[in-house]
Amino acid sequence: MMELDQLRGGLVVSCQAYPGEPLRTPDVTARMVQAVVEGGARAVRVQGIADVRAAVGATDVPVVGLWKDGDDDVFITPTLRHALAVAEAGAHVVAVDGTRRTRPDGLTLAETITALKAEHDVAVMADCGSLDDAREAEQAGADILGTTLSGYTGERPRTDGPDLDLITLVHGTCSAPVMAEGRVHRPDQAAAALAAGAFAVCVGTAITHPTTITGWFREALG
Known part of the structure; x- marks a missing residue:
């Protein structure tokens, strides 16, 4: 397993x-990965088996x-089959x-994580929506x-930026490190997430989704 201290x-x-966007190919993803690593990213988060391999x-x-x-509501690596495939992709x-919602294959999160780790030496990140999710x-x-x-x-309001209150709650309640992710659109918000107790900060749209970023500027210009 990788060292989380990295x-x-x-x-x-x-x-x-x-899907359907011009940048939606494994080759482009690989180049984007190289670009953000050159800029100082400590790790990358990638969706899809082919893109993970790339x-x-x-x-x-x-x-x-x-x-x-x-x-379904649960669609981020929703079953053990999906989790195993992601691990097998490297x-x-x-x-x-990582929510408390029913998973499509009927397994609990604990059963999924246990079975995954029995087959692969990987770490698991649980994408949570609340403090209760994080605890479980x-x-x-x-x-x-x-x-x-x-x-x-539906458990917490959608904040304009990262949910700093949730970061603080999870950091103060749980022992596992907290990854701040979601609506981190500016460098000062990333810094605020670390100050709130995040172990690391994940940024996506604001760095790697030019279609959305272009829309922000277009809307600002009216």
């Missing part, structure tokens, strides 16, 4: 594009892998839905607690 106080960059082959920094699949950290995810064996789903599960 990420302490650092920036993790999510390199993802949505990222692992393109860099020496840890790769947080996930597989978004399905139309991810050093497997990110999974830690008990289930998650190595990293992400605030990824805060504001998307």
Whole structure:
């Protein structure tokens, strides 16, 4: 398993594009990974089996892998089958839905993490939406607690920036490190997340999604 201390106080960059977009190819993802690592990213977060493989082959920094699949509420690496495939693709950290919602295969989060770690020497990041999610995810064996789903599960309001209150709550309640993720759009927000207790900060859209960034500027110009 990778040493989590590699990420302490650092920036993790999510390199993802949505289906149908011009940048949605493994080759582009690999180049994006190389670009953000050159800029100082300590790790990258990548979606999709082909993209995870491409990222692992393109860099020496840890790769947080996930597989978004399905139309259910739980779609971030939703089953054990998905988690195993992400690990087999070479991810050093497997990110999974870490909420208390029912998983499509009927397994609990604890059963999923236990079975995954029995097969692969990987860390697990639980994408959580609340403090209760984080508590249960830690008990289930998650190595990293992400605030990824805060504001998307109905338990907490969707903040304009990162959910700093949740970061503080999880940091003060749980022993596992907290990955601040979700709506971190500016450098000062990333710094605020670290000050609130985050172990590391994951930024995606504001760095690697030019379509959205362009939209921000277009809207500002009216």
